[in-house]
Amino acid sequence: MAFKRHIDRLPIIPADAKKHTVVCHYCIVGCGYHAYTWPVNKQGGTEPSQNAFGVDLSKQQPAETEAWYAPSMYNIVQQDGKDVHLVIKPDKGCVVNSGLGSARGARMAEMSYSRARATQQQRLTHPMVWRYGQMQPTSWEDALDLVARVTVAVIKDQGEDGLFVSVFDHGGAGGGYENTWGTGKLYFGAMKVKNIRIHNRPAYNSEVHASRDMGVYELNNCYEDAELCDTIVAVGCNPLETQTNYFLNHWIPNLRGTSLDKKREQLPDEEHAPGKIIIVDPRRTATIAACEAEAGKENVLHLPIEPGTDMVLFNAWLTYIAEKGWQDKDFIAASTKDFDKALAANKTTLAEAAKICGVPEADIEKAAQWIAAPKNGKRRRTMFAYEKGLIWGNDNYRTNAALVNVALATGNIGRPGGGCVRMGGHQEGYARPSHAHVGRPAAYVDKLLIEGKGGVHHIWGCDHYKTTLNAHQFKQVYKKRTDMVKDAMNAVPAGDRAAQVAAIVEAIKAGGLFAVDVDIVPTKIGEACHVWLPAATSGEMNLTSMNGERRMRLTERYMDPPGEAMPDCLIAARIANHMERVLREIGDDKYADQFKGFDWKTEEDAFMDGYHKVAKGGEHVTYERLRAMGTNGFQEPAVGFEGGKIVGTKRLYADGKFDTKDGKARFMEAKWRGLQAPGKKEQKAKFKYLINNGRTNLVWQNAYLDQDNEFVMDRFPYPFIEMNPEDMKELGVGPGDLVEIYNDDGSTQAMVYPAPSAKKGQTFMLFGYPTGVQGNVVNAGTNELIVPNYKQTWADIRPLSKAPDSVKHLSFKSPHYKVG
Amino acid sequence: MKGCNKLVDVGRRQFLRGGAVATVGAVASAVVPSTSKAKPLPARVQYPSNRLANISELEVNEPLHISYPDEDSPGVLLKLGTPVDGGVGPDRDIVAFSTLCPHKGFPLVYVAEDKTLSCPGHYSLFDCEKGGLQIMGQATQNLPQFALRVDDKGDIYAEGVDELIYGRLSNVL
Numbered sequence: 001m002a003f004k005r006h007i008d009r010l011p012i013i014p015a016d017a018k019k020h021t022v023v024c025h026y027c028i029v030g031c032g033y034h035a036y037t038w039p040v041n042k043q044g045g046t047e048p049s050q051n052a053f054g055v056d057l058s059k060q061q062p063a064e065t066e067a068w069y070a071p072s073m074y075n076i077v078q079q080d081g082k083d084v085h086l087v088i089k090p091d092k093g094c095v096v097n098s099g100l101g102s103a104r105g106a107r108m109a110e111m112s113y114s115r116a117r118a119t120q121q122q123r124l125t126h127p128m129v130w131r132y133g134q135m136q137p138t139s140w141e142d143a144l145d146l147v148a149r150v151t152v153a154v155i156k157d158q159g160e161d162g163l164f165v166s167v168f169d170h171g172g173a174g175g176g177y178e179n180t181w182g183t184g185k186l187y188f189g190a191m192k193v194k195n196i197r198i199h200n201r202p203a204y205n206s207e208v209h210a211s212r213d214m215g216v217y218e219l220n221n222c223y224e225d226a227e228l229c230d231t232i233v234a235v236g237c238n239p240l241e242t243q244t245n246y247f248l249n250h251w252i253p254n255l256r257g258t259s260l261d262k263k264r265e266q267l268p269d270e271e272h273a274p275g276k277i278i279i280v281d282p283r284r285t286a287t288i289a290a291c292e293a294e295a296g297k298e299n300v301l302h303l304p305i306e307p308g309t310d311m312v313l314f315n316a317w318l319t320y321i322a323e324k325g326w327q328d329k330d331f332i333a334a335s336t337k338d339f340d341k342a343l344a345a346n347k348t349t350l351a352e353a354a355k356i357c358g359v360p361e362a363d364i365e366k367a368a369q370w371i372a373a374p375k376n377g378k379r380r381r382t383m384f385a386y387e388k389g390l391i392w393g394n395d396n397y398r399t400n401a402a403l404v405n406v407a408l409a410t411g412n413i414g415r416p417g418g419g420c421v422r423m424g425g426h427q428e429g430y431a432r433p434s435h436a437h438v439g440r441p442a443a444y445v446d447k448l449l450i451e452g453k454g455g456v457h458h459i460w461g462c463d464h465y466k467t468t469l470n471a472h473q474f475k476q477v478y479k480k481r482t483d484m485v486k487d488a489m490n491a492v493p494a495g496d497r498a499a500q501v502a503a504i505v506e507a508i509k510a511g512g513l514f515a516v517d518v519d520i521v522p523t524k525i526g527e528a529c530h531v532w533l534p535a536a537t538s539g540e541m542n543l544t545s546m547n548g549e550r551r552m553r554l555t556e557r558y559m560d561p562p563g564e565a566m567p568d569c570l571i572a573a574r575i576a577n578h579m580e581r582v583l584r585e586i587g588d589d590k591y592a593d594q595f596k597g598f599d600w601k602t603e604e605d606a607f608m609d610g611y612h613k614v615a616k617g618g619e620h621v622t623y624e625r626l627r628a629m630g631t632n633g634f635q636e637p638a639v640g641f642e643g644g645k646i647v648g649t650k651r652l653y654a655d656g657k658f659d660t661k662d663g664k665a666r667f668m669e670a671k672w673r674g675l676q677a678p679g680k681k682e683q684k685a686k687f688k689y690l691i692n693n694g695r696t697n698l699v700w701q702n703a704y705l706d707q708d709n710e711f712v713m714d715r716f717p718y719p720f721i722e723m724n725p726e727d728m729k730e731l732g733v734g735p736g737d738l739v740e741i742y743n744d745d746g747s748t749q750a751m752v753y754p755a756p757s758a759k760k761g762q763t764f765m766l767f768g769y770p771t772g773v774q775g776n777v778v779n780a781g782t783n784e785l786i787v788p789n790y791k792q793t794w795a796d797i798r799p800l801s802k803a804p805d806s807v808k809h810l811s812f813k814s815p816h817y818k819v820g
Numbered sequence: 821m822k823g824c825n826k827l828v829d830v831g832r833r834q835f836l837r838g839g840a841v842a843t844v845g846a847v848a849s850a851v852v853p854s855t856s857k858a859k860p861l862p863a864r865v866q867y868p869s870n871r872l873a874n875i876s877e878l879e880v881n882e883p884l885h886i887s888y889p890d891e892d893s894p895g896v897l898l899k900l901g902t903p904v905d906g907g908v909g910p911d912r913d914i915v916a917f918s919t920l921c922p923h924k925g926f927p928l929v930y931v932a933e934d935k936t937l938s939c940p941g942h943y944s945l946f947d948c949e950k951g952g953l954q955i956m957g958q959a960t961q962n963l964p965q966f967a968l969r970v971d972d973k974g975d976i977y978a979e980g981v982d983e984l985i986y987g988r989l990s991n992v993l
Contacts, residue, residue, distance in 0.1 A: 001905050002953035006983040008865045009990035061891035061987040063925035063941070068987050071924060072960035100924070100942075108961045240943065244958060246941055286956055290943045697956055711933040711960065715953070809905065810948035813934050815956030 003807055004716035007071040011085050013052040020558040021630050022289050024105035025173035025538035026700045028424030029246045031545030031580045032094025032631025035539065035558040040076060040083040040116075052207035064099065066092050068269075072711070073101075074117040077108040077559040081482065083116055086559065091479035092754045096223065097245040104244075104700045111705045112539070113562040122521045122708045124534035125563025130486055131494040132710060135532060139289070140574065142565060143531050145457075146274065146579035150514050152586070154455035158304035159504070162347035164445060164454040165196040166462040171429025171545025173538045174461035174568075176198075178603040181610025182475065182569025183460055184432025190594045192437045195445055196456060199462040200425070201476075202446035204468065204787035207391045208422055210401035214578045214657035215665040216408070219428070221383065221419025222549040222635065222650050226250040228266060229383040229417035230273070231370045235280040235310060236389015236791075237423045240287040241697035243387075246423075246548065247287065251277075255295035267416060270378040278367045278387060282307045282388060283692060283722075283764055284757040299366055306358040306692055308394030312672050314402035315346040316353030317368045318409055328379060328411025335656040335664055336408055342667035346402065355463070356672070370409045381417030382410060386695060391422065392790045395676035397783055401668035408665055414653030421548070427455040428699075431611045431618075444786045448471065450477045455508040457515045458575075463549055463762035465524035466702040467768045469596035469788045471775035472746025482528040484512030486770065489530065504530075518571055521704055524770065535568050536561035541603045542623060544611065546636050550649070553633035554626035568722070569606035573598035621648050631688050633775035677781035677789045687794035689727070689744050693767040694791075695718070695772045698813075702768035717806045719769035721797075724762070735812035736803030743795035751803075753812055763797070865992040867980045869966075871896050872916065875909055882899050883930040886916065888966050888978040889992050893985050894919045895966060896929065897976065900935060908968045908976070916966040916978060917952050920986040923961040930945035937963065964991075 017038040024031045036052060044050050053067035061067045070087045075087045083452040088109040092099030097124055101803065113120045123451040127143035128135040154162045168175045169235065187193040196204045226232060227250050239247035245257045253259040258272035264272055276299045277291050291300045305313055321327055322343050332339045336788050371382045382408045390399055407413050408419030433742050448454060465475055488507035492499045514558055515529040520537050538559035540544045546552040561567075568576075576598035583592035600606050604623050612618045617638030625646050626633060634648030641647065659662035675681045698715055699706050706712040718738065731740055737752045750765050750771040767774045767790065872886045880901040887894050894916050903912035917937065919928040926941030930948075936955065937946045944957020952963030967980035981991045 002947075002951035004951070006960060006963070006982055007979060008992075010984065012989055026826075040940045057989055058993050060993065061925075063920075063927075065987060068925070068989065070960050071984050101958070101960075103954075103958050103960055106958075110960075241956075248958075288941070293943070340827075401937055522938065676822075695957075711962075811937060811948060811950040811953045813945070813947055813955050816947065817938060817943035817945065818931060818933075819940075 003710050005071050006355070010069065010071060010074050010628070012044035012046065012050070012057060013049060013087055014042055015052055016036050016395075017044070017052050018053075020556040021627065022539060022558065022801065023110070023427075023553045023555045023631065024102075024108065025543070025548075025555065027102075027103045027172075027243060028173070028548040029243050029428050030150035030427050030545065030551060031097035031101065031245050031552065032091040033088050033101070033105065033108065034091050034631075034803065035556075036089075036758060037079055037084045037558055040085060040660060042742045050661035056197070060268050060819060063700070064295045066099065070106060072107040072110040073128065074764055075114045075119060077112050077113050077114050077275070081560065083252070083770035086112065091631045092103070096249070096597045096631075098249050100245045100248055107709065107711070108539075111709060112559060112563050120705065120708055123562045124521060124532055124565060127564070128532040130489050130530040135492055140263060143325055143533060144574055144578040145497070147516050147531055147575060148582045149497070150504050150654055151456050151458075152510060152579060152582045153501060153505045155515070157509075158455055160191050160193055161195055162455040163193055163195070164449060164457045165193050166445070166457070166464065167196065167198065167460040168462065169198045169430055170243075170425070171427030174535075175426060176429040176543040176545045177431045177611040177615070178541070178543060179568035180429055180491070181431045182567075182572035183602075183608050185610065188433040188435050190576055190579075192324070195443050195448060195706070196438065197445035200467050201788055202444055202782070203633050204435060205440070205442045205785055206398055207396075207785060207787060208396045209785055210668060210786070211404050212405050212407075212659070213666070214668055216413060216420060217652060217659055218422045219424070219439070219548055219550055220413055220652040222673040223420070224251045225383050225417050225651070226265055227254050227421050229254065229275060229381045231380065231382045232275060232377065233275045233280070233371060233382060233384045234277060234287070235384070235386040236391070236393060237385060237387035238281070238285040238287045238694065239385075239544065240290050242695050243548070243602045244697070246329050251289070252294055255291055255299070267712055268410050271375050275321040276370050278303065278370055280305060280310060280313065282762060284816070286697070286815050286817065289818070293817055294818050298693045301355070301363060302372065303359050303363060303367060305691060306356065306417050307762070308675060308759070309357045310390055310393065311395060311399040311402045311670055312348055312353045312356045313364060314399070314406050315348035315672070316350055316672065316781060317371060318402070320348050320350060320365060320368040320716060321372045321406070321409060324372070325373060327409045331656070332409065335658065336666040336667060337664045338644050339409065342405055342669055345669040346385055346405065348672070357578050363749060369405065378472075379411060381414050381415070382661055383418055384412065384420040385423050386421075387423035388425070389791060392788060393678070394596070394785060394789055394792050395673065395787055396787050396789065398670035402670040405667050405670065414651055416651075419651070424548045427545040431615050433614075442787050444782065447780065449481075449513070450474060452481070452511050454513060455730065457513055458531070459515065459521075459525060460518045463523040463525050463694040463702055463704070466770060466773050466775070468775050469778040469782075469790060470745060470780035471778070472587060473780070478513070478525070479528050481511060482515050482530070484510060485530060488512065501602060518568060520565070521708075523704065533571055534563065534565035535571060536565045536691075540565070543568040543603070544607060544626065551633050552626070552636050553629070554623060554633060556627065567603045567606075569603055573600045573606070607628055620722060642651070675790075675792060677783060679781040680778040680792050682790065683743060683779055683794045684792070688761065688795050689795060689797055690762045691741055691774065691793040691795050692764045692791055693764060693793070694764065696766055699766070699769070703796055715810065716766070716769070717771065718751040718774040719766035719774065720750065720753040721750035721763040721766075722753050722758050725754050725756055726756040726760050728752060729798060733799050736807040736810060738800040738804065739778055739797050740800045741795045741797055743777050748772050748774060748776040749814060756814065757816070842959070848894040860987065865990055867992060869903070869969075869977050869979045872976045872978050874924075875914070875970065875976060876915065881932045881935065886918070887979075889981065892993070893988070896930060896937070898948055900949060906965065907953055908970050912963060914968060914970070915948060916968055917946070918981070918985050922955060922961050922963060922983065922986050925986040
C-alpha cells in the first residue's frame with residue numbers, strides 16, 4: 001500500500017505563536033513561507049481567538065485556505081534548547097508563490113532535525129574523525145587541529161595547488177551569501193586555491209559563460225515577465241516539476257489568459273491575447289501536458305528535436321527572423337554589436353535545421369513567427385527560459401550564445417515581457433573575492449584527482465559520488481587514494497597527533513589523499529573521508545539568498561542546529577583560525593598573517609564582512625532591513641534605502657546598457673559542429689539507448705534529505721528510467737523491473753517506468769539518485785571550458801531483477817495530466 | 821533517581837490494585853488537585869461508522885459521490901473491477917477516497933480511462949488502484965483513503981481515514 005502517516009489531527013497554532021520569515025531552501029524559485037513556533041506544552045484552539053488565523057477551525061476550510069497545514073508542515077524541534085512545535089507553511093502574501101507550496105518545500109518542517117519525532121536522524125551532530133578503523137565523534141578543537149595540521153603540511157610540501165576544494169557556490173541550503181563568503185574568503189582571500197570545483201561540475205566555472213561573455217547576466221528579468229509576454233520559449237527545462245511555483249503562479253496565468261488585465265494595465269498601447277508557449281525538449285514532459293490542458297494544443301508548440309541539436313534550431317530562427325526583417329533594428333543599433341557578423345556566421349536555413357533537428361520545417365517557421373512576427377506593427381514580447389537541457393547539453397557554450405542571439409535580435413532583454421534567463425537549480429547567493437587566479441579554462445579537478453594530483457581535499461556540501469560525470473572511475477580511484485590514508489592512520493595510535501600527521505603525510509606522498517567533508521548529512525563521498533564537520537542549514541542559522549528574479553530575502557533562524565553543528569561560514573572561519581595557529585607554531589608568521597580577519601562570532605558577522613561590503617549595492621543591505629522586508633524582500637541589485645525600504649531593481653538592462661566595457665551586448669558566432677564533447681560520437685555509435693536524464697518533481701537535488709523521508713523513498717526506492725513500451729518489450733522487462741544501464745564508462749541501475757510518449761531508443765533516467773547514480777555512465781568528455789555534457793549519454797540496457805517487493809505497491813501510470 | 825523509581829513503583833502498585841482509569845484519577849488528585857477533572861481522551865479521533873451505499877448500487881469504474889466523515893468532506897466510492905490492496909467486498913475491488921486535493925483543496929476529478937483522480941488546479945494525479953498514491957503532483961501526502969467495511973447485506977460503511985483531510989486540522993470536526 002501507498003505510504004500513509006495515519007495522522008488524523010494536528011496541534012493548532014496558537015494566536016501568540018512566534019512567526020519567522022522563511023524562504024524555501026530548496027529550488028531557485030525561493031517560495032515565501034512562515035515558520036510558526038510555540039512551546040511544546042501549549043496549543044491553540046478552534047475558537048477564532050485561540051488560533052493564529054483568527055478563524056473558526058471547527059469548520060471545514062475552503063480551497064487555498066491559509067488556515068490549514070499538512071502533516072509534512074509540522075514537527076517538534078528545539079529552539080534555544082527547548083522543545084517547540086514548528087509549523088512551516090507557505091505565505092499567501094509572498095509575490096513569488098502567493099501561498100503555493102511545492103511537494104518539496106512544503107515538507108521543510110518534516111525534513112527538519114527532530115529527536116522528538118525521529119525525523120532527519122541522519123544529520124551530523126558532532127565532528128567525526130577516522131579513529132580505530134571507523135568514524136568516531138570528537139571535539140571541534142580536535143577535528144579542526146587535525147584538518148589544519150594536515151592542510152598546512154600538504155601546502156608546505158606541494159604549495160596551495162596541493163589543496164583541492166569542492167564547494168557549493170549557490171544560495172539556499174548548503175549555500176547563501178554568508179557561507180559562500182566564508183568559504184570564499186578562506187580559499188580565495190587567505191589562500192589562492194586554483195584546484196577548486198563547484199558542486200555539480202568538475203571545475204570552477206560558469207555554466208552560462210557565453211551569456212556572460214555577451215554582456216548578459218543570466219537572471220535578467222522578473223517573474224512577472226512570464227505573465228506579460230506574448231510567447232514563452234522554454235528550452236531544456238521542465239518547470240512544472242523543477243521550478244514548480246514559478247510555473248504555476250506566473251506561467252500558467254498567462255497561458256490561461258488570467259493575466260490579460262495585468263498586460264492591458266502595464267502595456268496599454270498594444271494588442272494582447274493569452275500567451276503561447278514553445279517548448280524545446282526531446283522528451284514530452286509533464287510540463288507540456290499541463291500547458292496543453294491550459295492553453296489548448298493550438299497554443300503549445302512542442303519541438304522534440306534530436307538531442308543536442310538546439311543550436312541549429314536557434315540559428316535557423318535568427319536567420320528566418322532577419323530574413324523577414326522582424327529584428328529590433330533600433331535596439332540592435334543602440335545597444336549591441338556584431339549582429340551582422342553573427343548573422344552571417346550562423347546562417348542556417350529552415351530546411352537545414354529541419355534535417356538536423358528532426359522536426360518539420362513548418363514547425364520551426366511557426367516557432368519563429370510566434371517569437372518575432374510583429375502584432376499589428378508592434379514588437380512581439382517573448383521570454384526565453386532555458387536550463388539543464390541546454391546548460392548540460394551538447395556544445396553548451398555556443399548553444400547558449402545562439403539562444404541569447406535570438407533574444408537580443410528581437411529586443412527582448414531588459415523589457416517587460418522579455419528576458420533571456422536560465423531557470424536555475426538552487427537559489428543564488430554568491431559573494432566571494434575574485435577567482436581570476438583560477439584561470440580559464442579552469443582546472444578539471446576530478447580529472448586531476450583521478451590522475452593522483454593533490455594531497456588534501458576539502459569538500460563543502462558536494463557529493464561527487466552522486467553528482468559528477470565519469471563517476472564510476474572517479475569513485476574507484478578516490479576510494480583507493482583515501483583508503484591509503486585510512487590504512488596509514490590505522491597503523492598509528494590515534495592519540496599521538498604528531499605521529500598521525502606524519503603517517504598521513506607519508507601516505508599522501510605515496511599517492512594517498514586526505515579528505516575532509518563538511519556537510520549536514522553523511523554523504524556517499526563522505527564514506528571515503530577522514531574528517532566530517534557538521535554544518536547547520538537554513539533556519540538553523542540566519543541565511544540570505546536570492547531567487548531566479550534576483551529577489552533577496554533573509555530566512556530567520558527558527559530552530560537550533562543539531563548537536564554542535566555550525567554554519568559553514570563559521571566552520572570556514574575556525575579552519576582559518578586553526579591554520580593561522582599552526583602556521584605560527586611552525587614559525588611562518590608571514591603566511592599566518594593571511595589568515596587574519598576570521599574572528600566572526602555569528603553568521604551576521606560574515607554577512608557584514610562579505611555581502612554588505614563587496615556585493616553591488618550591498619551597502620544598502622543589512623539583516624535588520626531585510627527582516628523588515630519579509631518574504632518579498634527586494635530584487636538585486638539594491639540601489640538605495642528609502643522610506644524604511646531597500647530599493648531594488650525589477651529588471652536588469654532596462655536602460656539598454658549591458659555588462660560590457662562599452663555597455664553594448666555582443667552577438668556571438670555559434671557554428672554547428674555536431675556532437676562536440678570528446679567521446680560522445682563514439683558512444684552514440686556504439687550503444688543503443690540514449691540515457692537522457694534530469695530531475696523529478698518529488699525529489700530535491702541528489703536526495704540528500706529525501707533519502708531519509710518515507711514519503712519520497714516509498715515512491716522512488718530506486719531511480720526511475722522512463723522507457724518506450726516497445727523497448728521494454730524487446731528487453732523483456734515490465735514496470736518496476738530493475739535494469740542495468742552500462743557502457744564503456746561504467747554501469748548503474750534503475751527501475752523501469754513505462755513512458756508511452758517516449759521515443760523508441762530514448763530513455764530518461766532520474767539524475768543524481770543515491771540508489772542508482774546516472775553519472776556512472778556519463779563519459780569524461782567536456783567542452784573546452786570544462787562544462788560537462790550529462791544529457792547526451794548512450795548506453796545499453798539489460799534486465800537485473802524482476803520488480804522487487806519494495807516497488808510492487810507503486811504506480812507506474814503516466815505522470816502527465818489529462819483533463820478528466 | 822530513587823524518587824523516580826518510587827513513583828514508578830507507586831504507579832505500578834496502584835495499577836495492580838485498581839486498574840488504569842482509577843489509577844490516573846488517584847495520582848492526579850494526589851499530586852495536582854486542581855486538575856482532578858482531567859479525564860483521558862482517546863489518542864486518535866473517534867470516527868463515525870457511516871453507511872455510504874450498498875454494493876448493488878455500484879457499477880464498475882463508475883464513481884459514486886459520497887461524503888465522509890461528514891457532509892463537508894466530499895469523497896468518491898469506486899468499484900474498480902479488479903482486486904486491489906485494501907479493496908473490500910467480494911471482489912476486493914471497492915475503495916473510497918477523499919476528493920479534496922491534499923495540496924490546495926481543489927476538487928479532484930475521476931479519470932475512468934486509467935482509474936486516477938486528477939486535480940485541475942495544479943495537475944496532481946492519484947492512483948485509485950494503489951491506495952491513492954500520488955503519481956505526480958504537489959501534495960506532500962498520498963490521497964486520504966477511507967477505511968471500508970461491508971456487512972452481510974452488502975451495505976458499505978466508512979469507518980476511518982488514513983491521512984489528514986484537506987481544510988481541517990482534525991479529520992472529525
